[in-house]
Amino acid sequence: MTDQDGPQYQQLLARKVEVVNVGLEGFVKDLRDCGIDVVHVDWKPSAGGDPQMAALLAKLGV
Amino acid sequence: MNVVVLNEVRKGFYLDSVALMRLSREVAGSPGVIEAALMMGTPSNAAIMRNAGLLEEGTAVKGNDLVIAVKAESETAAREALDNAIKSLDKPKSQGEAQSAWRPHSIAAAVKNRPEINLALISVPGEFAAAEARKALNRGLHVLMFSDNVSLEDELSLKQQARAAGLLMMGPDCGTAVIGGAPLAFANKLMRGRIGIVGASGTGTQEVSCLISEAGAGISHAIGVGGRDLKKDIGGITTLMAIDAFDSDPETDHVVLISKPPHPDVAKSVLQRIGKSKKSFTVCFIGASEVELPPNARFSPTLKGAAELALGHQKIGAGFDANAVASRIPRNGRGGIEGLFAGGTLCAEAQVILAAAGRKVASNAAIPGVLKLGVEPNDGRDRLIDLGDDEYTRGRPHPMIDPSVRDEALRAALKNRDLSVVLLDLVLGYGAHADPAEHLTRIVADRGRDAPALIASVVGTEQDPQGRSAQVRKLEQAGILVAPSNAQACELAVAIVQNAGR
Numbered sequence: 377m378t379d380q381d382g383p384q385y386q387q388l389l390a391r392k393v394e395v396v397n398v399g400l401e402g403f404v405k406d407l408r409d410c411g412i413d414v415v416h417v418d419w420k421p422s423a424g425g426d427p428q429m430a431a432l433l434a435k436l437g438v
Numbered sequence: 439m440n441v442v443v444l445n446e447v448r449k450g451f452y453l454d455s456v457a458l459m460r461l462s463r464e465v466a467g468s469p470g471v472i473e474a475a476l477m478m479g480t481p482s483n484a485a486i487m488r489n490a491g492l493l494e495e496g497t498a499v500k501g502n503d504l505v506i507a508v509k510a511e512s513e514t515a516a517r518e519a520l521d522n523a524i525k526s527l528d529k530p531k532s533q534g535e536a537q538s539a540w541r542p543h544s545i546a547a548a549v550k551n552r553p554e555i556n557l558a559l560i561s562v563p564g565e566f567a568a569a570e571a572r573k574a575l576n577r578g579l580h581v582l583m584f585s586d587n588v589s590l591e592d593e594l595s596l597k598q599q600a601r602a603a604g605l606l607m608m609g610p611d612c613g614t615a616v617i618g619g620a621p622l623a624f625a626n627k628l629m630r631g632r633i634g635i636v637g638a639s640g641t642g643t644q645e646v647s648c649l650i651s652e653a654g655a656g657i658s659h660a661i662g663v664g665g666r667d668l669k670k671d672i673g674g675i676t677t678l679m680a681i682d683a684f685d686s687d688p689e690t691d692h693v694v695l696i697s698k699p700p701h702p703d704v705a706k707s708v709l710q711r712i713g714k715s716k717k718s719f720t721v722c723f724i725g726a727s728e729v730e731l732p733p734n735a736r737f738s739p740t741l742k743g744a745a746e747l748a749l750g751h752q753k754i755g756a757g758f759d760a761n762a763v764a765s766r767i768p769r770n771g772r773g774g775i776e777g778l779f780a781g782g783t784l785c786a787e788a789q790v791i792l793a794a795a796g797r798k799v800a801s802n803a804a805i806p807g808v809l810k811l812g813v814e815p816n817d818g819r820d821r822l823i824d825l826g827d828d829e830y831t832r833g834r835p836h837p838m839i840d841p842s843v844r845d846e847a848l849r850a851a852l853k854n855r856d857l858s859v860v861l862l863d864l865v866l867g868y869g870a871h872a873d874p875a876e877h878l879t880r881i882v883a884d885r886g887r888d889a890p891a892l893i894a895s896v897v898g899t900e901q902d903p904q905g906r907s908a909q910v911r912k913l914e915q916a917g918i919l920v921a922p923s924n925a926q927a928c929e930l931a932v933a934i935v936q937n938a939g940r
Contacts, residue, residue: 382686383604385679388580389659389687391556393620396548398570399561399584400454403623406868410627412620415548415555418541419562419570420452425479425501427565431592434569437576 441472443509444516445494446524451504452478453527454561459835465523470515471508476523479503480565482587486832501565545573559622560609561585567610568592575599575607582662583609584623587828590671593664597675606683607676612662613640616647622662624838626867627901631656633748634690634717636680638663638697641781641826641838641865642724642741645897646694649745649754649923652899652906658690668700674708681708685715692718694748696741698786699726699806709735720747724783725790725805741787742925755922763919764933769858770888773935776851777822777861777928778844780837781897784863784924785824791928792820802827818856823847838865841877848881857890859931863924864909866898875909879916891934892918895927 395414397404407414423429453461458476465474475492477483479499487493492507499505506523510516542548549555558574560567564587571581575596583596588610600607608615608622614637615622619630626644628651637643637660647657661683663676677695684693693715700708700723712719713732721737722744723729731737738744742754775792779785782803789805798817800809803824811821825837825844837843844862851860864874871877875896882892894913898906910920921927 383682384578385580385604385606386683386686388556388606388617389683389689391618393557393617394552394555395557395559395620395622396545396552396555396574396579397559397561398545398574399559400456400869402454402456403559403561403869406621406625409868410619410621413552413554414559415552416539416541417545417548418543420450420543421478421480421502421563421566422569425503427481427501427569430501430566430569431572434572434576 440512441509442511442513442516443492443494443507444520445497446506446520447479447497447499448504448506448527450502452502453504455835456839459840461523461526464526465506465508465519468515468519468522470511471519472511473509474519475505475507477505478563479505480563482565482832501563545570545577545579549577549579556580557582557617559584561623564588564610568596571596571607572599575603575605578603578605580606581608582612582615582622583607583664584612585609586611590666593666594672597672601675601679606661606679608662609664611666612664614643614660615662616657616660618659621868624865624867624869625660626651626899627903628899629654629656630658632658632689632691634658634684634687634693635660636663636677636684636693636695637661638665638667638677639724639783641897642696642722642783642787644865644867645741645781645784645924646696646722646745646748648897648899649742650748653745653749653752653754655749658687665698668697668704668708670701670703674700674704677708678711681711681715685717690717692720692748694720694722694744696722696744696783697724699723705729720744724786725807739790740925741783742923755926758922758926760926760929760933763930764937767891767919767934769891769934769937771854771858771890772856774818774857775820775859775861775931775935776854776857777820778847778851779822779824779861779863780826780841780844780865781863782824782826784895784897785822787924788822788861788928791925792822792932795932797932802829822861838870841871841874845881852882852885852889854890855888858935860890860892861927861931862892862894862918864894864896864898864913866896866902866904866906866909868903870904873904875912879912879918882916882918893921893927893930894918895921895924897924
């Protein structure tokens with residue numbers, strides 16, 4: 377995950393931030409007001425609302 | 439009185455916690471309603487509602503259900519409140535709320551369509567936050583996790599995954615960050631400049647960044663790491679990566695590191711890393727005694743001190759003289775101080791300053807050397823309360839979003855004749871309440887002439903949506919003393935209570 381410019385986390389400070397927002401919708405307006413591109417996810421708890429199953433599915437990459 | 443509880447469960451219906459708070463308040467204000475809650479039916483929320491007697495016998499809920507629960511004085515009152523809540527939920531969204539912008543249903547769909555996305559801001563309920571963070575990391579995104587109530591095991595595994603992928607995992611419980619001018623979660627509108635911040639403390643980062651910005655310097659970036667990053671279990675994974683990032687950032691000359699005192703092993707590795715840096719550092723471990731630092735670092739145990747070091751010894755609020763102000767304030771009460779803080783680190787800084795002034799202090803979020811409230815009798819000590827602590831925020835938004843969390847304790851403090859001073863903080867910025875000064879002044883408007891003195895500090899900048907000076911003016915018009923910083927508010931509190939016998 378590294379390239380000639382160094383690892384991605386070092387490049388984050390030099391590049392434009394573009395955001396995917398998952399959760400509180402109020403954050404979207406704040407970011408847009410500052411000229412930041414943001415996509416808001418229409419989120420609902422996955423796995424029928426079962427947190428343990430949701431965690432397992434995420435680990436499996438589903 | 440015949441108490442009636444009614445529930446409505448909406449299957450597969452999600453609303454965020456701020457929207458739920460707004461609706462809960464509407465329902466709770468209906469005639470005849472004793473208590474009401476609108477919550478997602480996560481296991482922890484279901485427990486809260488069950489303990490409050492708000493769930494009907496036999497009501498089964500799941501994490502993706504929205505639960506409306508009403509406790510009222512009569513069946514009619516309960517039914518009417520419930521019907522009104524349902525109507526509000528079903529009300530079509532206004533054009534502004536609906537926003538014509540595209541809304542994908544998952545992080546994967548968002549990234550597929552917008553490959554430029556490089557950061558996920560996650561603020562879903564804690565039970566689901568780790569899963570969403572993992573999805574983001576799997577797709578090569580940096581993460582800022584605002585959510586709390588995430589296990590230490592999940593935090594460690596997410597940070598290890600992030601480090602292996604060269605990604606920054608900020609949080610969980612990361613209240614603020616500013617990357618390239620982007621305000622992430624609670625953040626202030628800051629002047630851009632050449633001072634960077636690595637913060638394991640949200641309100642600590644906000645106080646230091648605002649003091650620096652208002653003093654005319656500026657911030658390059660503020661990277662949040664989450665409150666537990668410098669604990670032994672996590673080992674400072676994100677802090678060390680953030681220092682790396684600042685080391686190679688040409689826009690940053692100086693870095694401020696803000697945290698509660700870390701585990702000694704973690705402190706050692708972080709300070710060793712700082713020693714290898716090309717940049718100069720201010721290290722602020724709130725309440726720690728002097729630590730052994732490399733030559734390129736200076737130490738401050740307070741936030742104000744850290745801001746002053748980063749500014750090259752420029753004084754914050756140089757014209758403010760606590761003793762001179764105190765000499766003009768009549769001392770009511772019997773000499774006690776109570777602090778009611780929205781900001782956890784502001785509460786910690788207050789403990790440092792009051793203890794250093796020789797006050798006996800107790801707190802629900804006690805720093806080393808301070809008595810933990812509730813463990814043994816308070817014994818007439820000054821009480822400094824962190825209202826953002828779990829015991830006050832379980833199932834409801836943080837006091838920075840919903841300042842009414844403070845109301846009950848504040849009303850009680852105003853009538854407590856043991857107290858001479860009540861210390862308060864207002865935190866402005868993106869994500870915070872739109873007008874916390876207005877809320878506060880309404881609560882204190884009818885206080886008696888013999889009420890304790892009210893001293894506030896306002897964390898924010900002139901450019902914030904609320905405007906710092908407008909908030910200060912409202913407080914001052916209501917007779918509240920406003921200090922230039924939290925530290926100076928504490929110094930003024932001490933000066934007032936020491937004016938005994940005048």
